[in-house]
Amino acid sequence: xxxxxxxxxxxxxxxxxxxxxxxxxxxxxxxxxxxxxxxxxxxxxxxxxxxxxxxxxxxxxxxxxxxxxxxxxxxxxxxxxxxxxxxxxxxxxxxxxxxxxxxxxxxxxxxxxxxxxxxxxxxxxxxxxxxx
Numbered sequence: 001x002x003x004x005x006x007x008x009x010x011x012x013x014x015x016x017x018x019x020x021x022x023x024x025x026x027x028x029x030x031x032x033x034x035x036x037x038x039x040x041x042x043x044x045x046x047x048x049x050x051x052x053x054x055x056x057x058x059x060x061x062x063x064x065x066x067x068x069x070x071x072x073x074x075x076x077x078x079x080x081x082x083x084x085x086x087x088x089x090x091x092x093x094x095x096x097x098x099x100x101x102x103x104x105x106x107x108x109x110x111x112x113x114x115x116x117x118x119x120x121x122x123x124x125x126x127x128x129x130x131x132x
């Protein structure tokens with residue numbers, strides 16, 4: 001039997017270009033694909049060299065627009081790993097990212113919660129064990 005693997009996670013945003021600006025401009029992800037699908041829709045994929053990809057999806061109706069910034073009910077829904085917490089933290093602050101707490105040390109590594117421009121909560125983590 002073939003194994004199933006997670007390929008993409010959707011990040012619903014109010015505007016494609018705003019999503020790209022944050023994910024590529026601030027976080028430093030690569031723009032993997034930006035294809036015009038017609039009728040104002042685009043297939044926009046961002047991610048890192050080591051995997052982890054987001055589909056940037058523009059809210060298409062009122063229900064989706066209401067979910068922007070609260071896709072996980074206020075919980076952290078996205079996790080970004082780094083091998084240099086201090087450097088990445090400083091770079092994100094310089095890029096205008098709003099951290100919701102001071103960095104803290106947990107059993108799994110150094111972590112701090114930040115919000116994207118749309119209101120979603122993210123963890124920036126430097127794992128204790130490389131490759132986690």
